[in-house]
Amino acid sequence: MIATHALHWQVRAALLSVCCLALAVLLWTQLAATASARGKTSRSDYGPPRGLTLGFNDNEVDALGDPSEIATVMDRAHADGASVWRFATAWAALSPTKPPSLAEAADPNWSGYHWAAADATVEEIAASGMTPLIALLDAPAWAEGPNRPTTSVAPAGTWKPSASWFGAFATALAKRYSGTFTPAGSSQPLPAVRDWEAWNEPNLSTYLTPQWSASKRPASPGIYRKLLDAFFKGVKSVAPQDVVAGGTTAPFGDPPGGQRMPPVTFWRALLCISPGPHPHSTHCHEHDYMNAISHHPYPLGPPTTHAVDPDDISVPDLGKITMLIPIAERAGTLLPKGHKPLWITELSWDSNPPNPNGLSPALQAQYLEGAFYVFWKQGVSLIAWWNIRDDNYSPGWVNTLASGIYYAGATPAQDTPKTSYTAYTFPFTAYRTNGVAKLWGMAPTAGPVSIQVETGSTWNTAITLQAGASRIFDGNLLVGMGTNLRAVSGSDTSLTWTAF
Amino acid sequence: MDRVLRPATAFAAVLAIGLLGPATASAHKHIVAPGDPGSAQYQEDVPTAVGSQPVSTVQPVTSQTSSVLPQSAAHQLSSDGAAGRHAAAVATETAPAPVRHKLRHQRTLSYRKEATTGLVAGAIFGAGGGVGTLLPVLLGVSLIVAIALTMRRKGS
Numbered sequence: 228m229i230a231t232h233a234l235h236w237q238v239r240a241a242l243l244s245v246c247c248l249a250l251a252v253l254l255w256t257q258l259a260a261t262a263s264a265r266g267k268t269s270r271s272d273y274g275p276p277r278g279l280t281l282g283f284n285d286n287e288v289d290a291l292g293d294p295s296e297i298a299t300v301m302d303r304a305h306a307d308g309a310s311v312w313r314f315a316t317a318w319a320a321l322s323p324t325k326p327p328s329l330a331e332a333a334d335p336n337w338s339g340y341h342w343a344a345a346d347a348t349v350e351e352i353a354a355s356g357m358t359p360l361i362a363l364l365d366a367p368a369w370a371e372g373p374n375r376p377t378t379s380v381a382p383a384g385t386w387k388p389s390a391s392w393f394g395a396f397a398t399a400l401a402k403r404y405s406g407t408f409t410p411a412g413s414s415q416p417l418p419a420v421r422d423w424e425a426w427n428e429p430n431l432s433t434y435l436t437p438q439w440s441a442s443k444r445p446a447s448p449g450i451y452r453k454l455l456d457a458f459f460k461g462v463k464s465v466a467p468q469d470v471v472a473g474g475t476t477a478p479f480g481d482p483p484g485g486q487r488m489p490p491v492t493f494w495r496a497l498l499c500i501s502p503g504p505h506p507h508s509t510h511c512h513e514h515d516y517m518n519a520i521s522h523h524p525y526p527l528g529p530p531t532t533h534a535v536d537p538d539d540i541s542v543p544d545l546g547k548i549t550m551l552i553p554i555a556e557r558a559g560t561l562l563p564k565g566h567k568p569l570w571i572t573e574l575s576w577d578s579n580p581p582n583p584n585g586l587s588p589a590l591q592a593q594y595l596e597g598a599f600y601v602f603w604k605q606g607v608s609l610i611a612w613w614n615i616r617d618d619n620y621s622p623g624w625v626n627t628l629a630s631g632i633y634y635a636g637a638t639p640a641q642d643t644p645k646t647s648y649t650a651y652t653f654p655f656t657a658y659r660t661n662g663v664a665k666l667w668g669m670a671p672t673a674g675p676v677s678i679q680v681e682t683g684s685t686w687n688t689a690i691t692l693q694a695g696a697s698r699i700f701d702g703n704l705l706v707g708m709g710t711n712l713r714a715v716s717g718s719d720t721s722l723t724w725t726a727f
Numbered sequence: 728m729d730r731v732l733r734p735a736t737a738f739a740a741v742l743a744i745g746l747l748g749p750a751t752a753s754a755h756k757h758i759v760a761p762g763d764p765g766s767a768q769y770q771e772d773v774p775t776a777v778g779s780q781p782v783s784t785v786q787p788v789t790s791q792t793s794s795v796l797p798q799s800a801a802h803q804l805s806s807d808g809a810a811g812r813h814a815a816a817v818a819t820e821t822a823p824a825p826v827r828h829k830l831r832h833q834r835t836l837s838y839r840k841e842a843t844t845g846l847v848a849g850a851i852f853g854a855g856g857g858v859g860t861l862l863p864v865l866l867g868v869s870l871i872v873a874i875a876l877t878m879r880r881k882g883s
Contacts, residue, residue: 431768479771487768525769528760535773576762586762594762625765 272566273549273606278697279599279669281651282311282360282611284573285631287618289314289348291639297348299639301355304615307632307652308671308698312352313572313611315427316345317365318396319384325369325392332395333461335403336411342403346417349404353418360572360611361400362424362475363458364434366393381436388435390453397425397461405466422470424521424572425458426451428477430493432486443483448496452515459516472570473497473517474548478525479539489538490522491547498555506551508558515561520548523573530598542598545569545605568608574598575613575630578645581620582629591630592646592722596654600667603699612651616642646722655714655721659706664726667701670694670716678704681711681723688715 288300301312324339326332335342345361352359365384372387402408406419429435429451440446459471474497480489495502499511524542527534534541540548549569555561576594577585586594595612602610616631616639632651633642655668670676673694679686694700694716706712706726714721763770 433768477768479769481772523769525764526760527763527771532760535771539771541771575764577764578762582765584761584765591762623765625767628764630764 273546273552273569275604275606277699278608279603279699280310280609281669282309282313282357282609283615284313284315284611284613285615286315288615288639294347294351296639297351298354300615300642301351301357303633303639303642305356307615307648308669309615310357311360311422311609311611312355312357313360313362313424314348314352315362315364316348317384318363318370318388318393319365319367321345322367322370322396325367326395329391329395332392333398333402335399335408337399340399342410346403346410349418349420358422359404359418359420360422360424361404361420362427362572363393363397363400364427376436382433385432385434385436387437387450388454390457393454394457394461397423397458398464401462401465401469421466421468422472422519423458423462424472424475425455427475428523429454430476430480430488430490438486438488439484445488445492445496447488448493451493452497452513456514456516470518470568471516472519472521472572473515475521475523475572476540477523478534478541480536489536490540491538494548494551498551499558499560500551500554506554508554508560510558511560513560515555516563517561517567518563519568519570520552521570521572522548524571525574526576526594526598530594530601542574543601543605545602545607549606569606570609570611571602571607572609572611573613574610575628577624577629578647579629581617581634582624582627584624585629588646589722592650593724595632595647596650596656596668596722596724597658599654599669600656600658603667649722653714653716653719653721655712655724657704657706657712657724657726659708659726662705662707664704664706664710664712665701666690666692666704666712666714667699668694668714668721669698670700670714671698671719672716673698674716676700677715678702679713679715680706681713686713 283304285300288297291297291300304312321341322332322339323341326337326339331337349359349361366386366388368383370389370392371384372389375381375386400420400423403410404417404420407416409416427434429447430438432438435447435450438445438447455471455473459473462469462471474490474494476490476493477487478490480487480492492502494500495506497515499509499513500506501509522540522545524540524544526532527541530542532541532543534544537547552561552567556564576591578588578591579585580588585591599610612630612632614628614631616633617629617635618627618631619635621627631642631645632648633644636642653668653671655666657664657666659665666678668676673696676692676694677688678690678692680689689706689712690702690704692700692702700714704712708727710726711723712726713723
């Protein structure tokens with residue numbers, strides 16, 4: 228009896244040992260794989276870039292109509308430090324009628340195109356000294372797919388746009404804005420456009436449908452892939468040096484079947500990467516062509532606030548995209564290989580006034596410069612803030628973006644700067660960790676930047692940093708919590724940053 | 728037999744804590760964020776027990792001001808009138824996550840429990856969703872104990 232009991236005991240102990248050993252080996256293997264994946268992610272080149280290009284979006288400025296008013300705003304934008312002006316233009320507006328053939332669709336001289344508005348905007352942007360970034364959206368009805376549902380389900384211009392016609396149209400666009408195209412009746416060529424976004428927020432049904440298949444699997448990434456690839460090839464056939472950004476995703480999604488696809492879900496489906504905590508290529512034999520990555524990380528509060536849903540991407544969450552890039556490149560899904568700049572082509576916080584739901588002007592300014600730092604730290608190279616001047620009021624403020632760095636006057640000449648104007652033109656932050664403030668900013672010009680600390684009622688220079696050609700400066704300073712700091716470059720002074 | 732199962736029981740308990748911890752920590756969130764675009768397509772929805780809810784985002788944080796700033800700094804700022812209060816509000820609203828985390832940790836017992844559980848879970852399973860380092864160590868220790876007990880039993 229004793230011997231039997233001992234035998235059972237030994238067998239059980241041996242079994243337990245074997246199970247533990249097997250489990251330990253399995254977990255150690257996974258641990259090694261995780262560490263390896265992290266190592267690979269860390270090898271991606273999305274550290275802080277050398278420079279940061281600033282820009283603006285402002286649909287209402289594009290639609291002002293009066294060239295002198297547009298020029299007033301765009302000249303001001305350039306003077307404020309913007310070097311890019313992004314404008315979205317509707318394919319449907321440029322090509323309301325169907326070209327007779329793909330060959331004619333690729334010809335910018337085809338008589339059916341309506342180029343006047345786009346030409347004027349591009350010329351205004353170039354005249355101000357900025358470079359245009361064009362985002363395409365809205366397919367003409369003739370280019371939408373078959374079996375179109377009602378517009379309540381699929382808004383106009385969103386239903387399965389034809390990639391082949393879009394590619395031909397991209398060719399016409401690239402030819403027209405190649406920098407060498409002279410329109411009939413003009414004596415000089417149109418300015419060049421070198422930066423493009425193939426579609427706007429393709430993870431929203433506002434811009435692309437269907438988002439999901441009948442079985443609630445991602446559908447829009449496949450549609451977008453075809454559009455992007457056609458657009459990329461169309462542009463590159465004319466101007467191989469042009470930059471075509473992919474993604475241009477909106478920040479938040481809904482559960483499968485909803486109106487919005489979470490951006491992480493969209494990017495993974497686009498790049499053929501598995502869901503779950505250990506993303507890997509599914510080797511789908513598809514190819515995505517892009518030279519840059521763009522996203523619209525609208526915020527959830529302060530710029531350091533992460534999205535709640537792990538598949539959403541707000542201001543500090545860009546790693547959710549950049550971690551996928553090397554995986555897709557290694558698998559050969561994402562082409563061409565090489566560094567892909569990270570662009571933020573829309574972002575905003577509203578201020579109060581005028582929007583009663585907005586932030587105080589000072590807080591809007593603090594968030595703006597805080598976001599610039601958080602983006603820079605994540606490797607962003609371009610930020611296009613949404614609105615240089617506040618929108619005209621629309622009921623309920625739902626479609627009013629009071630996110631300008633200027634309060635809108637009756638005319639642009641009567642606009643007045645907000646606190647965020649200073650934040651945009653001379654951003655300065657000093658996030659503090661363990662008593663050390665990480666000083667960061669973008670001076671209006673290159674040269675020495677004094678970091679001053681408020682003592683009593685006087686400001687004393689604590690350290691002098693150097694802003695290089697990129698205008699970026701950064702450094703560290705040991706400061707107490709609650710210390711007020713500011714940066715001074717020549718006659719320009721940043722807003723005060725309270726270290727916390 | 729009880730002695731042999733003791734490490735396994737402890738191991739199972741740690742596993743259970745680790746598995747339950749994240750579930751407890753993922754409580755429903757309702758936050759309020761002024762300044763966001765009014766359009767619903769730029770607002771985050773999160774699943775809750777009663778279905779998907781808009782994250783109208785972070786609660787107004789002015790009430791937390793005195794806890795983000797040290798007491799002396801908060802007192803000094805509050806004595807500086809409106810400008811001081813504004814500076815304190817800015818400091819609070821722009822406080823990085825660790826400060827907010829610490830604040831909540833200090834203030835809420837239930838949160839502290841979740842945070843502690845989360846720490847254990849993080850140590851076991853890894854904070855980034857991968858496998859943590861503690862679990863293999865525990866397994867190794869369990870293995871050694873089991874072998875040692877087996878050897879001792881054989882010896883006796």
